Amino acid sequence: MSSSTFVFLFLLSFLTSFRACAQNPTYVYRICPNTTTFSRNSTYLANLRTLLSSLSSPNASYATGFQNATVGQPPDRVTGLYLCRGDVTPEVCRRCVAFAVNETFTQCPNAREVTLYYEECMLRYSNGNILSTLNANGEFSMENTQSITSNLVRFTELVLSTMNQAATVASNSSRKFDTVNAFTDFQTLHGLVQCTPDLTNQDCLDCLSRIINQLPTDRIGGRVMVPSCFSRFELYLFYNEAAADRTPQPQLNSAPPPPPPISIPSPRPGESGNSTVIVIAVVVPTTVIFLLLVAVLIFRAKRKTTAYETEPLADGDDIATAGSLQFDFKAIEAATDKFSQENKLGQGGFGQVYKVLINPLLTYFSIYINMLRLCIKTIK
Structure with a gap:
């Protein structure tokens, strides 16, 4: 035999053996009590061979993944079943059952009661009645x-x-x-x-x-x-999720649902020509404004008495008149319909919250912007 022929036959044999091994089911565990045994020439063995041949025949119910059978009469009667994991295909089920049947006399040679566990299937037989009977022994x-x-x-x-x-x-x-x-x-x-x-x-x-x-x-x-x-x-996917006819389960420990969106109310009847929005209309007490102005003036006075001031404030940045920061109470009263309860939205950190027309809102925002601008310029 030439060297090339030998190498070819060796590789063919290796690949064939590897493929057969890769298709073998994964062995997990066996239960062979050996409390009662049978002899090689017994009727029980003959019935067992018939049973195993029936379970592993091409006509077995591999699509359902479960089948049982009974052969013989007491005391040599034998009952058996196989159960394939619910997520495996019929072909995987068939191969697993056939492999388990062939391994029976190797794993448990003379036992009358046997359970063989593989990853893909389970094979079980006994001389007793095991059908429709709960058995949680041999954990x-x-x-x-x-x-x-x-x-x-x-x-x-x-x-x-x-x-x-x-x-x-x-x-x-x-x-x-x-x-x-x-x-x-x-x-x-x-x-x-x-x-x-x-x-x-x-x-x-x-x-x-x-x-x-x-x-x-x-x-x-x-x-x-x-x-x-x-x-x-x-904590990893160990079964065939696509083949398992799984009912979707609710998600646990999920994040809470997002809050509902804030709706914008429609204008009240008779308010045509002006759009209304939900705003925080802050009615600032006169005391707060007064204290703020006093603090700004004191800070500026201190800066002028130090040697670190290098240049005066630019024109227009100083407080021109006291009237520039005064509020028109009548305008606020008109915009909120005399602070009616219908326009009241709630209570804020600085006072009550009202719904107002867009034009007064812009006026109040401009006042706040001017105040902020003056404070920043003053600090600088």
């Missing part, structure tokens, strides 16, 4: 290695409430399956719960409630599995 749990370092109580409450919400939805559905999302601290909590569909709604809810309380909520992820149901949560 198996796994947890993420990373612990919750802050807000443990809050995180625990979120996990339990979210997973119990999913359990309620799953128990009332025909598939006995649900996934759920919740949002916390800029991260998304992903959860998945599932029961075998042969359980009643109440049995499914009881099973899920029991194992949800056993979840390792002090970690950022974990799962608990029993023969009749399982649950899992993570």
